[in-house]
Amino acid sequence: MEDKKQESGSQPKKAITRRSFLRGAGLSTAGSVLLTTNAFAIDYNEYPVAGEEFGPDAITIKMKVNGITKSLSVEPRTTLASALRDHLELTGTKVVCDRGSCSACTVYLDGEPVNSCMLSVFDVGEKEVTTIEGIAKDGELHPVQQAFIEHDASQCGYCTPGMVMSCVHLVDNNTNPNLEDVKKATRGNLCRCGTHPHVFKATLDASKKTI
Amino acid sequence: MDTRKDKFPHGIPGHNLSEIEREIPIEEPPAWPVNDKLKVIGKRVTRIDALDKVTGKAKFTSDMKLPGMLYAKMLRSKVPHANITSIDISKAKSLAGVHAIHLIENVQKEGEENKGGKYPQVKYAGQPLGGVAAESLEIAKDAIKLIEVNYQNKPFIIDMEKAMEIGAPIVFDVPIAQQEDGGDVGEVHDGSKGKGNVRGPSTSSFFGGPRGDLAKGFEEADLVVEKTYRTQVHTHMPLETHGVVVDWRADVMTVYASTQNTANVRNEMANVFNLPKSKVRVVCEYMGGGFGAKHSAGSFGPMAATLAKKSGRPVWLMLDRQEEHISEGNRPSSIQYLKIGAKKDGSLTGIQQRSHGTAGVGLGAGVGRIAQVLYPCPNFATEQYDVLTNAGPGAAWRAPGNVQGAFGLEQAIDELAEKLNKDPLKYRDLIDKSEVRKVERQRGAALFDWSRRQPAGSGKGTVKKGLGVGQSTWPRFVTLDSSVEVKIHKGGGVEIRSSVQDIGTGTKTVLAQVVAEEMGLEVKDIKVNIGDTFFPVGPGSGGSVVTGSITPPTRNATYEAKKELLKLVAKKWEKDSSELFIKDGQVGHKTDANLKMSFKEATKLMRTSQISKTASRSDDYGGFQQPWGLAFGDLGSVQFAEVSVNTDTGFIKVDKIVAAHSCGRPLNIGQLESQIHGGVIQGVSYALYENRVMDNGTGHMMNANVDQYKVPFSMEIPEIETVIVEEYSARSSTDAYGIGEPANIATAAAIANAVYNAIGVRIHEIPITPSSILKALNKVS
Numbered sequence: 001m002e003d004k005k006q007e008s009g010s011q012p013k014k015a016i017t018r019r020s021f022l023r024g025a026g027l028s029t030a031g032s033v034l035l036t037t038n039a040f041a042i043d044y045n046e047y048p049v050a051g052e053e054f055g056p057d058a059i060t061i062k063m064k065v066n067g068i069t070k071s072l073s074v075e076p077r078t079t080l081a082s083a084l085r086d087h088l089e090l091t092g093t094k095v096v097c098d099r100g101s102c103s104a105c106t107v108y109l110d111g112e113p114v115n116s117c118m119l120s121v122f123d124v125g126e127k128e129v130t131t132i133e134g135i136a137k138d139g140e141l142h143p144v145q146q147a148f149i150e151h152d153a154s155q156c157g158y159c160t161p162g163m164v165m166s167c168v169h170l171v172d173n174n175t176n177p178n179l180e181d182v183k184k185a186t187r188g189n190l191c192r193c194g195t196h197p198h199v200f201k202a203t204l205d206a207s208k209k210t211i
Numbered sequence: 212m213d214t215r216k217d218k219f220p221h222g223i224p225g226h227n228l229s230e231i232e233r234e235i236p237i238e239e240p241p242a243w244p245v246n247d248k249l250k251v252i253g254k255r256v257t258r259i260d261a262l263d264k265v266t267g268k269a270k271f272t273s274d275m276k277l278p279g280m281l282y283a284k285m286l287r288s289k290v291p292h293a294n295i296t297s298i299d300i301s302k303a304k305s306l307a308g309v310h311a312i313h314l315i316e317n318v319q320k321e322g323e324e325n326k327g328g329k330y331p332q333v334k335y336a337g338q339p340l341g342g343v344a345a346e347s348l349e350i351a352k353d354a355i356k357l358i359e360v361n362y363q364n365k366p367f368i369i370d371m372e373k374a375m376e377i378g379a380p381i382v383f384d385v386p387i388a389q390q391e392d393g394g395d396v397g398e399v400h401d402g403s404k405g406k407g408n409v410r411g412p413s414t415s416s417f418f419g420g421p422r423g424d425l426a427k428g429f430e431e432a433d434l435v436v437e438k439t440y441r442t443q444v445h446t447h448m449p450l451e452t453h454g455v456v457v458d459w460r461a462d463v464m465t466v467y468a469s470t471q472n473t474a475n476v477r478n479e480m481a482n483v484f485n486l487p488k489s490k491v492r493v494v495c496e497y498m499g500g501g502f503g504a505k506h507s508a509g510s511f512g513p514m515a516a517t518l519a520k521k522s523g524r525p526v527w528l529m530l531d532r533q534e535e536h537i538s539e540g541n542r543p544s545s546i547q548y549l550k551i552g553a554k555k556d557g558s559l560t561g562i563q564q565r566s567h568g569t570a571g572v573g574l575g576a577g578v579g580r581i582a583q584v585l586y587p588c589p590n591f592a593t594e595q596y597d598v599l600t601n602a603g604p605g606a607a608w609r610a611p612g613n614v615q616g617a618f619g620l621e622q623a624i625d626e627l628a629e630k631l632n633k634d635p636l637k638y639r640d641l642i643d644k645s646e647v648r649k650v651e652r653q654r655g656a657a658l659f660d661w662s663r664r665q666p667a668g669s670g671k672g673t674v675k676k677g678l679g680v681g682q683s684t685w686p687r688f689v690t691l692d693s694s695v696e697v698k699i700h701k702g703g704g705v706e707i708r709s710s711v712q713d714i715g716t717g718t719k720t721v722l723a724q725v726v727a728e729e730m731g732l733e734v735k736d737i738k739v740n741i742g743d744t745f746f747p748v749g750p751g752s753g754g755s756v757v758t759g760s761i762t763p764p765t766r767n768a769t770y771e772a773k774k775e776l777l778k779l780v781a782k783k784w785e786k787d788s789s790e791l792f793i794k795d796g797q798v799g800h801k802t803d804a805n806l807k808m809s810f811k812e813a814t815k816l817m818r819t820s821q822i823s824k825t826a827s828r829s830d831d832y833g834g835f836q837q838p839w840g841l842a843f844g845d846l847g848s849v850q851f852a853e854v855s856v857n858t859d860t861g862f863i864k865v866d867k868i869v870a871a872h873s874c875g876r877p878l879n880i881g882q883l884e885s886q887i888h889g890g891v892i893q894g895v896s897y898a899l900y901e902n903r904v905m906d907n908g909t910g911h912m913m914n915a916n917v918d919q920y921k922v923p924f925s926m927e928i929p930e931i932e933t934v935i936v937e938e939y940s941a942r943s944s945t946d947a948y949g950i951g952e953p954a955n956i957a958t959a960a961a962i963a964n965a966v967y968n969a970i971g972v973r974i975h976e977i978p979i980t981p982s983s984i985l986k987a988l989n990k991v992s
Contacts, residue, residue: 077349086347091274092267094499096450097532097917104450132267145265149257152881155889156715157264157271158450158499164265183925190917192450192500193715194889196928198881 048122063124065090066134074121081105081116084131092132092161102190104158106165107131113169132161135168144168147206148199155193163189167203177207213237219832219941220245226650231941233832240729240770240944246876246937251724252945253937255881256734259720260497260713269497272469273529275456281310283518283528284351285511286341286358287538288333291601291910292367292380295330295340295360302357303343308350311521312358313514314341333362334382334572335601336910337537339510344518344526367601369907371544371569374408374600382408382572382599402574402597409567412594416580417837421592428561428590432552436626439548440619441976442959444569444903445896446541447608448920451499453539454529455508457515464516466493468508469529471501471714472751474692477744479508484516488744495712495742502893503607504540505714506751536915540606541903543568543576545615549623557631557641559588568615569598570605579612581956582620584845585684586642601910607753609890610685610952614897614959618977621681621960626973629667635964636661636680647938648682651849651871654934659851659869668971673859676866677969679852681960685755685952687842687875687942689835693760693828694747697726697768699776701820703811705730705737707768711749711761712742716951717882718757724878725762725945729769731793732810747825755846755949758878760828763943768826770944775824779816780808831942844940848872848953850891852961853929856969858988861981864927865895865962871934875948880935887933887954894958895929896922902978 047062048054055076063070065088072087084090084107093116096104100118107116108130135142144167147153154160163186170177170185177185182203186196214234219242221231228245246253263269300312317331330340340360345351366380373379386403387410402410414420429435455476456467464486470476470493477493480486498505515528530539545568552561562583568576577595595612608614628638636652643649656662664678695709707726713719723737730737740746750760773793780798781788790801798813800806831842853867868891877883900921904913914920939946959977967973972987985991 075349085274086276089276090267091270091276094271094273094450099532099916099918101916101918102450136266141262141265148265149261152255152258152261152717152885154258154261154264154715155717155885156450156500157260157269157497160264161267183928186925188924190450190922190924192448192502192889192893192922193885194892195885196892196925197888197931198885200925200928 047126049125054122061122063121063129064126065129066131076120076122078121079117080107080119080121080124080129083121084116084129090131090133094158094161096158096190103166103188104162104190106162108165108169113165132164135164142168143206143209144171144203147202147209151198151202151205153195153198153202155195159189159191159195163191163195163199167199167206171203171207175207177204179204217242220939221941223647223650223936223938227646228939233941235832236829239829240766242941243945245939249728251734252728253877253880256720256724256879258717258882259723259734259739271451271497271499272454272456272467272495273451273499275467275527277456277458277525280456280525280527281344281346281518281522282348282351283342283344283515283526284348284355285339285514285528285530285534286343286355286360287534288336288338288340289360290333290362290364291336291369292365293333293362294328294365295333296363297361298330298341299359303354306350306354306357308346309343309354310346310524311344311518312341312354313517313521315339315510335603337534337603339514339538342514342518342528344522344524367910368408369600369602369905369910371567371598371600374569374598375567377407379408382601387574405596408599409596410574410599411596413577414592414594416583417841418580418584423590425561425563425590425592429550429552431554431560433555434627434630435550435552436623436630437550438623438626438975439546440622442545442615442618443978444541444544445901446536446903446920447502447504447539447606448536448922449500449502449504452530452532452535453505453509453511455512455515456525456527457519458525459516459519462490464491466491466512466516468493468495468512469498470495470505471498471712471753472506473710473712473742473744474748475506475751476508476512480512480516483513491744493744498712498714501714501752502609503611503753506607506753509539532917533915536903536920537603537912540608541571541603542608542614543570543605545576545578547578547615547619549582549619551623551627553627553631555631557633557638559586559642561590562588564593566594567596567598569600569602571600571602573604575605575611577612578616578619579610581613581616581684585620585682586624587644602905609893609955613683613685613952614956617681617683617956617960618963621957622963622973622975625679625964625967639680639682643682645684645845645847647873647936648847648849650936651847651873651934654936655849655851655869655871658932658934659853661851664968667968670969674855674857675969677854677856677965677967679961679964679966679968681850681852681957681964683848683953683956685846685956687759687844687846687948688754688756689828689831689840689842690750690756690760691828691840692748693750693764694825695749695761695765695768696747696823696825697765697772699772699814699817699822701814701817703814705732706740707737707765708740708746709749709761710742710744710746711757712752714752716752716757716886717879718752720882721758721762721878722765725765726769729766730773732796736796755952757949759842759875759943759948762878762945762947764826764828766944767829768824771824771826772822775822776813776817780813783816833942842942844942846874846948846950846953848957850957850961852958852965854962854965854969856966856984858970861984863899863966863979863981863984865899865929867930867932868895868958868961869932869934870954871936872950872953873936873938874950874953875938875940876946877935877937878947883935883950884933886950888931890951890954891931891958892923892928893955895927895962898959898962898977899979900927
């Protein structure tokens with residue numbers, strides 16, 4: 001808490017750090033975050049910076065997602081997953097366990113996979129977010145996506161975006177992965193339909209096509 | 212009756228394929244040849260909705276966002292057994308952003324418990340009590356925390372064996388009705404019979420009741436195996452939780468539902484709100500898994516609709532992970548006593564089965580029919596009891612009851628084989644009369660290399676290998692209330708419509724394949740519009756009924772539509788329409804090769820914008836075993852398991868599974884493999900990992916999350932090979948069936964048999980954990 005300076009003019013008694021929000025400790029008196037004209041939103045419209053304190057009311061922040069800088073009005077307790085799904089309507093990112101143990105919400109922050117359900121949207125800062133919607137470029141599928149289609153690597157499809165994110169990251173960073181590498185890359189991805197064998201096959205096949 | 216005779220392929224290619232003549236209704240299409248001679252049926256056709264899934268564009272119910280939509284959260288009981296004296300919602304009501312609160316009130320019925328109470332009695336921790344709709348999910352959650360519920364606690368019981376004791380706290384003082392969630396098929400569990408928490412027994416199925424004379428059977432036996440097997444409660448944990456988005460407008464209530472049964476959800480919602488079925492529309496375009504638990508609107512459906520009505524806004528109500536584990540279904544536990552007698556020659560003389568299981572506050576904890584029907588045996592009796600406990604209700608789970616039943620039966624058969632000094636596979640050749648399982652044993656054993664199996668516990672070293680086998684049967688169920696509409700649009704375009712939903716099994720794709728094959732088009736030419744109750748009613752996705760129920764009317768409607776189109780072409784060509792055909796998108800003539808017209812041109816001859824044909828499932832050729840839709844034949848399967856067991860640490864790894872299956876005429880090989888993988892992996896999980904842990908002291912589930920509820924992730928996935936045996940029985944215009952249940956039945960039994968083969972000590976209880984291995988080896992007490 002020491003590293004957070006209190007903003008003058010804010011409501012000191014109500015102010016709650018983003019971390020305590022993520023612990024679920026906060027009770028909000030904030031109003032709607034859904035309405036486009038949000039009376040409670042403070043016009044901030046900057047990338048949040050570490051060390052500042054916000055909340056509990058919504059403020060407008062900037063975030064770069066799939067190459068486009070977006071403005072969104074969010075309460076500090078908002079996770080990145082919720083910001084993507086509920087505010088930017090990028091619903092390919094799924095929330096399954098909501099506590100970092102299933103990887104369905106995997107997105108990249110500056111190219112590195114993270115669980116977006118475990119990250120405050122305020123912690124994104126100037127880092128660029130890539131979601132499943134940003135993997136195909138100019139309508140062209142990534143070889144992993146193409147291989148997922150060819151090898152029937154999705155069933156119900158709910159874990160698929162997270163699986164694709166894990167496998168794309170592997171294939172983009174390892175030109176010659178083996179089965180063990182694919183298993184390691186997807187070891188955090190929960191799938192209940194049992195797509196794993198076809199996910200493994202598809203990813204190995206895709207890696208051959210990306211060399 | 213107008214019938215004709217037609218010859219159909221019959222039997223198993225590479226084994227006993229022949230032809231059979233059937234007398235069929237005159238309007239049925241001609242017989243399809245075996246898959247080898249078809250263009251898109253039986254091939255690896257890519258899933259038609261895969262592109263949406265891999266790009267994140269597939270919109271699931273949980274992804275819905277309607278203008279003005281509110282988010283809802285359920286209020287749930289914090290205690291397992293209580294009367295509610297009061298609920299104070301005043302603080303929640305005044306929270307900014309809250310739009311509606313609804314509390315579930317007691318529907319007072321004569322003869323029921325607590326008939327004077329304002330609120331229903333609480334029977335398990337997590338039971339729904341009410342709900343809040345607010346402008347964000349966070350506000351709804353905050354509001355729930357502000358609601359004060361006063362409980363008058365009652366004694367409760369969680370542990371099943373303690374619940375069976377005299378003097379145990381009683382869960383229900385009154386008879387309870389059979390649980391009907393649309394997912395189970397044919398089991399009768401009567402909650403009005405029995406004493407205390409022990410209800411039943413159920414002693415019969417649609418295959419009949421007890422047969423022969425058990426005492427005589429065991430008298431004739433030279434050998435007897437008598438054992439008790441135990442299985443745990445486990446929860447479905449579909450990735451997308453149960454839930455709905457309800458948009459209730461003046462003339463229609465639209466329910467976007469994560470369901471495996473749109474028609475059933477519509478019926479339930481229409482019933483609860485006293486609306487005509489025509490004014491309730493249930494839509495499910497994509498849904499994130501169900502495995503049997505998602506046939507019903509539950510209490511969340513009516514709750515969302517009530518909140519939508521109160522607030523005048525659409526309401527989103529998806530459960531969270533914890534609620535999903537606690538309230539929305541599980542596979543009940545079992546304690547099964549099994550006694551099997553055999554003569555020295557191996558023939559079975561008697562099977563006696565007695566089971567107790569708990570589906571919490573629900574019924575349906577039987578062990579299925581597998582002991583009754585898998586192997587012919589003249590003397591058989593079963594008693595299956597439900598034990599009520601203060602825990603969340605069970606629900607149908609892939610092959611309800613039979614997975615538990617197979618775990619016991621298939622181990623007992625192995626134990627018998629060992630006593631007879633016979634190889635377990637050869638012993639099954641002797642006692643199993645199924646032709647398809649015979650072929651599966653042969654082909655599976657060859658692929659698996661069963662011949663390398665060594666005597667039990669004979670391996671050297673710390674890590675011991677074991678091989679095992681398990682078999683299963685599942686009835687061929689047909690839902691007769693299965694209808695589709697096929698449309699040809701003027702200027703091209705073919706569409707199929709039905710309320711049937713695709714729960715991830717690939718139903719959309721096989722429907723497109725069937726239409727494409729019959730219409731002489733490509734799969735990409737077919738638009739599949741399903742999962743909407745404004746279309747003809749299709750079956751629920753349960754009991755492996757979908758493929759066998761909906762693909763024959765799909766083909767038949769396509770055939771009718773095609774005939775109508777060909778009549779138009781025939782008129783233009785001045786030919787008889789029966790001489791015309793469509794192949795590769797071209798209309799042609801059987802004898803005059805010069806006559807050709809593209810499908811698209813042909814559709815321009817239509818006077819109206821569309822040709823529309825609706826068809827419903829007709830009776831099987833030659834009828835059913837039971838007129839309600841129990842078809843002849845079964846879905847037989849054989850699975851082989853290879854395990855490694857570390858005898859120092861107790862660590863078990865399933866190295867390989869070979870799964871040999873049949874589903875009549877296979878429609879899509881890739882999708883079948885996928886579904887078999889899923890059944891096997893869930894079987895591995897059932898055998899080794901997952902387990903609902905309840906706290907007997909508080910009545911709460913202790914691992915209602917993903918991190919502590921252990922299921923296999925990629926590192927635990929064995930190598931899986933599938934053998935798909937084509938089996939033609941000439942019973943419908945597609946002769947195809949599903950694979951959902953069969954894929955999951957035998958796995959745990961095969962693994963248990965393999966573990967025995969590895970360590971030489973039999974473990975009669977799942978999950979088989981390192982601890983149970985070490986206990987079995989007397990390495991820990």
